[in-house]
Amino acid sequence: MQSKPIVLSILDVVSIIVLGVAAYLALVFAPTELVMGDVQRVFYFHVGTAWVGLLGFILAAIAGIAYLATKDMKWDRFEVAAVEVSTMFFFITIVLGSIWARPVWNTWWTWDPRLTTAAVTELIYIAYFMLRQGIEDPEKRARFGAVYTLLGGLSAPITFMVIRLFRTIHPVVIGSQSAEAEGGFSMTTDMRAAFFFSLFAFTIIFIDLIWHRIRLGRLQDKVEELKLNLSL
Amino acid sequence: MSSAFRLPPSAAPRFLAKPTFFKATMAIVQKDLAAEFRSRELLSAMLVFSMLVILIFNFALELDIKVRQSVTAGVLWTTFAFAGTLGLNRSMAVEKDRGCLDGLLLAPVDRSAIFFGKAISNLAFMLIVEAIVLPLYALLYNEVRIFQPAFLGVILLGSIGYIAVGTLLSAMSVQTRTRDVLLPILLFPVAIPVLLASVKASGGLLNNATFAEILAPLNLLIVYDIVFIAVAFMVFDFVVEE
Amino acid sequence: MIEVKKLVKRFGLKTILRGVDFSVEPGEFVALLGPNGSGKTTFLRILASLSRASMGSVKVAGYSLPNESAQVRAKLGVVTHMPLLYPDLTAEENLQFYARMYGITNFQSRITLVLEMVGLENRRKDLVRTFSRGMQQRLAIGRAVIHDPEVILFDEPYTGLDQDASEMLDDVLRTVAATGRTVVMTSHDLARAEDLATRFDILSRGVITATATQKELKKTNLLTFYKQALVE
Numbered sequence: 001m002q003s004k005p006i007v008l009s010i011l012d013v014v015s016i017i018v019l020g021v022a023a024y025l026a027l028v029f030a031p032t033e034l035v036m037g038d039v040q041r042v043f044y045f046h047v048g049t050a051w052v053g054l055l056g057f058i059l060a061a062i063a064g065i066a067y068l069a070t071k072d073m074k075w076d077r078f079e080v081a082a083v084e085v086s087t088m089f090f091f092i093t094i095v096l097g098s099i100w101a102r103p104v105w106n107t108w109w110t111w112d113p114r115l116t117t118a119a120v121t122e123l124i125y126i127a128y129f130m131l132r133q134g135i136e137d138p139e140k141r142a143r144f145g146a147v148y149t150l151l152g153g154l155s156a157p158i159t160f161m162v163i164r165l166f167r168t169i170h171p172v173v174i175g176s177q178s179a180e181a182e183g184g185f186s187m188t189t190d191m192r193a194a195f196f197f198s199l200f201a202f203t204i205i206f207i208d209l210i211w212h213r214i215r216l217g218r219l220q221d222k223v224e225e226l227k228l229n230l231s232l
Numbered sequence: 233m234s235s236a237f238r239l240p241p242s243a244a245p246r247f248l249a250k251p252t253f254f255k256a257t258m259a260i261v262q263k264d265l266a267a268e269f270r271s272r273e274l275l276s277a278m279l280v281f282s283m284l285v286i287l288i289f290n291f292a293l294e295l296d297i298k299v300r301q302s303v304t305a306g307v308l309w310t311t312f313a314f315a316g317t318l319g320l321n322r323s324m325a326v327e328k329d330r331g332c333l334d335g336l337l338l339a340p341v342d343r344s345a346i347f348f349g350k351a352i353s354n355l356a357f358m359l360i361v362e363a364i365v366l367p368l369y370a371l372l373y374n375e376v377r378i379f380q381p382a383f384l385g386v387i388l389l390g391s392i393g394y395i396a397v398g399t400l401l402s403a404m405s406v407q408t409r410t411r412d413v414l415l416p417i418l419l420f421p422v423a424i425p426v427l428l429a430s431v432k433a434s435g436g437l438l439n440n441a442t443f444a445e446i447l448a449p450l451n452l453l454i455v456y457d458i459v460f461i462a463v464a465f466m467v468f469d470f471v472v473e474e
Numbered sequence: 475m476i477e478v479k480k481l482v483k484r485f486g487l488k489t490i491l492r493g494v495d496f497s498v499e500p501g502e503f504v505a506l507l508g509p510n511g512s513g514k515t516t517f518l519r520i521l522a523s524l525s526r527a528s529m530g531s532v533k534v535a536g537y538s539l540p541n542e543s544a545q546v547r548a549k550l551g552v553v554t555h556m557p558l559l560y561p562d563l564t565a566e567e568n569l570q571f572y573a574r575m576y577g578i579t580n581f582q583s584r585i586t587l588v589l590e591m592v593g594l595e596n597r598r599k600d601l602v603r604t605f606s607r608g609m610q611q612r613l614a615i616g617r618a619v620i621h622d623p624e625v626i627l628f629d630e631p632y633t634g635l636d637q638d639a640s641e642m643l644d645d646v647l648r649t650v651a652a653t654g655r656t657v658v659m660t661s662h663d664l665a666r667a668e669d670l671a672t673r674f675d676i677l678s679r680g681v682i683t684a685t686a687t688q689k690e691l692k693k694t695n696l697l698t699f700y701k702q703a704l705v706e
Contacts, residue, residue, distance in 0.1 A: 267563050340547040
């Protein structure tokens, strides 16, 4: 079995570094926002993790289609990795969203369309894992998993659009433009720097984690194969 | 004790043609409806369940007239969603348990005919249940506006989308270890757009919303229906082949 | 009529069929024997187009699987140990359904003929739920031949049948065989297979280890032949 490639080791180091830099930029470098105070700094990581969660979600759906088209298991491993990593990042997004919401709007949860869609996506992921759990044959597992990521991939955007139609009494967090309109603050140049670096940093971390997870998947398959050979 | 059997003429004329897609689909629908009307197990289970759910909602939500008007759509759709999963589970389980799914797969016809056949039967069952529950609800709560054609139209569109995805997912869940339990878990997150859009549109009709307010969710509902029927049609093969 | 070359079937990491070569001439009645787990059912399911081979080529009735599976299915009848019948429909209704699914028009006379062949014409209007296992199996055979297939596959048809029912099944099978159809039957029951088949193949550990015709078997008996084949 190949040992960890050098590029991956370098990426590990780079990931830690950029995470540190992003944290510095968000927590120290960026100026304190006027109205909300320091809690606004959560925003940098909140959007970063959301962006990466979304990336994973889209990649999972693409991997699903690729698997159905090629029947190559490497797409299945990629799909599982993308879903797992996306699950984690959306979870962080939701938690950070809560932390931000509490002092600013005095509520732990806002039924904001994006946040709610993230939560629904988490439910889709949980269903995905339960589906895979209930199947023993790896080929069937891969097939069904791919179909479900496709269904989820199509359904979540429509969920988002439908939720937007429900105007609730909760604070309106969505504006017609980008996240800058949330909570109604505009960004200075320094803030912009922290924001974009955070997006970049999380993308690097995302790639790193997916790579690790795919390797793990391959190792797991290898172990299964060895176990099988041993028992024969 | 053996009996003598007659030989079928081995020179029998070849009368076989491939069945058309439509004929095969209709054969499945006819078969499901015939079997169900004989035993009525599925329909009675769905009906009783629906009435129980509405009963529970009645006391759980302590609805006075004003509140009730705004939640009618939600209560009805929740009821139908849960009753729907009962029907979907049962309908596929019948095929799987006696190996009949193999019987269907052995027919010389496109696999998606099986999907459409089952989906149409499932839809028929759901519509029958709705056709009984809606008037009953109207009776219990003096809610006559349920009988607007537009309202019934939304119910129909919503049911179509729900059943399309539900049939596909029930074909998957019936092949797993966790079976019945898994279907709602798989179905609800993915069916949220249908349920929400239907509630918004039908609720709007009951509460005198503007045309624009009803049109928006209605559009999304139609989009969902079209997208998911198309996807289910394309993907069904992958779910039933081995 | 049936031509299988180097058929391999894998489920995940387990290889069930390891390069099966199998060939059947029109009109032959082949008994496919072998211990549990040798892959008989898997093999039959591939021939029935219910499952796909991982590698190798399969041709039935002149059409190749899996690409021309619809054409194959039109000429194929399959009887498994599950009856594939709907309990809440009558015998007649079950046959009507399958007749429709095979595109048969004017099927009433055909149904009568088939019911007479399997000895169930007096139970025509009875619900299948009320049938004994043996009767269901006979009706299942009726279902399998309703469209007059050229090839019939039987997977362990005697499972769960008592003595009387087994003898009835013998008669039906002899009748079917006498019509010149090609038959492949898997079975545990050596005694029954011995009477009916024209050829015996042994499937062991995923490959065909031996094959012998009725004539050749006159020298040894089937049991000896079977045991020998398994040792190799």
